[in-house]
């Protein structure tokens with residue numbers, strides 16, 4: 265008989281259909297490109313947390329093919345509990361066909377405490393100040409407590425372990441400071457009383473041979489975004505490759521669902537609705553197969569630029585466990601930039617770039633110095649969605665005070681190439697209601713294969729992949745490392761070349 269795990273139980277609590285699909289039709293899920301990176305981050309954090317209470321025994325047992333041997337893990341857990349082990353990691357329990365593994369099970373005077381480890385971050389006291397944030401974890405921990413108690417284990421405490429977002433690394437990693445332990449007793453108590461009936465209902469759904477019926481709704485994104493969203497929307501008549509209310513520019517999720525529930529899906533269905541000016545442009549252009557250009561608006565923006573003109577893009581990583589002195593969990597660490605530039609009107613397009621060494625050292629000082637050397641004082645700089653670049657430069661200026669004057673000069677001269685698009689000056693239907701550079705570029709240059717991110721041959725096609733691969737390079741063998749660095753350079757180069765092409769196209773439209 266199919267049984268529950270922690271993951272299946274929490275999925276059931278969000279949506280019974282999602283749990284059923286996970287078990288019986290997982291192939292209809294939409295791939296999450298960031299999943300592997302999150303999984304690896306979770307493993308790194310989980311491994312570090314095992315040492316939080318001193319000596320421990322980890323009872324993980326793997327079969328030859330790499331999968332977990334749950335039966336052996338349950339047996340090992342029993343042995344360690346009898347032996348008097350204080351701290352058991354991945355402590356495993358099974359009852360009937362239901363199963364759970366406790367990240368850290370710690371002996372207490374009257375029984376055992378459960379510690380669930382998550383790679384998210386929190387501050388001391390968050391569970392008291394903002395308990396709602398931890399509700400989703402309480403569901404998971406309540407299931408663990410229930411299963412342990414069904415197995416005859418007295419549970420004396422229910423805790424969540426997260427990274428401490430206020431920890432600043434100085435020297436060696438201090439894991440006592442790195443982690444924040446939150447007592448979720450009250451939240452877990454509230455959830456605990458629901459577990460027995462939830463498990464009974466979930467088991468009924470699990471034994472069903474037909475897919476449960478469930479319309480999409482608010483629950484699809486709370487507490488987690490559902491991987492079956494595209495599949496379920498498709499069942500309700502929303503086609504991925506056709507314009508619909510679900511790609512209307514800046515329409516709230518609530519309004520999208522309201523339209524869907526009213527049977528209004530296509531742009532034709534909503535053309536007479538009350539829309540924002542950009543939404544109106546989007547709908548009209550799409551239905552009529554036309555583009556919209558506000559020449560005066562675009563010209564105003566372009567007139568505000570000057571030479572020398574620079575096009576700047578950063579790549580960053582966000583290590584969950586801080587790697588460098590003075591950094592916190594998930595702090596953005598800038599390791600790369602690409603810079604296209606034109607020194608005078610009609611001048612040649614030139615390029616320079618920086619990619620930090622893959623030696624495990626903090627790349628920021630060298631990057632800040634290179635940036636100050638590459639961009640002359642008072643130069644006009646374009647970024648795409650400039651709060652990101654400006655934010656990173658402010659951070660660098662705050663750390664390297666000797667460079668702060670130059671860095672803030674760069675900061676103060678950055679303008680945002682996104683402005684003409686988000687101001688509604690230029691729209692073509694292929695943008696599909698998104699003004700990210702990844703949407704704007706192919707929309708403006710549909711036939712230019714060199715300006716297509718998916719044609720990049722290496723393993724980096726977006727910022728997420730760049731963020732994931734850079735810290736891994738230090739551990740790669742030389743040929744793979746060289747290929748990864750080349751892929752980073754090509755990706756970031758395309759980001760600023762894309763900006764140059766978009767700027768040129770804007771200029772064309774105003775002639």
Ligand code: SF4
Nearest residue numbers: 279282484490493496
């Ligand atoms: S998209 Fe919504 S309705 Fe469909 S399985 Fe996921 S949570 Fe359930």
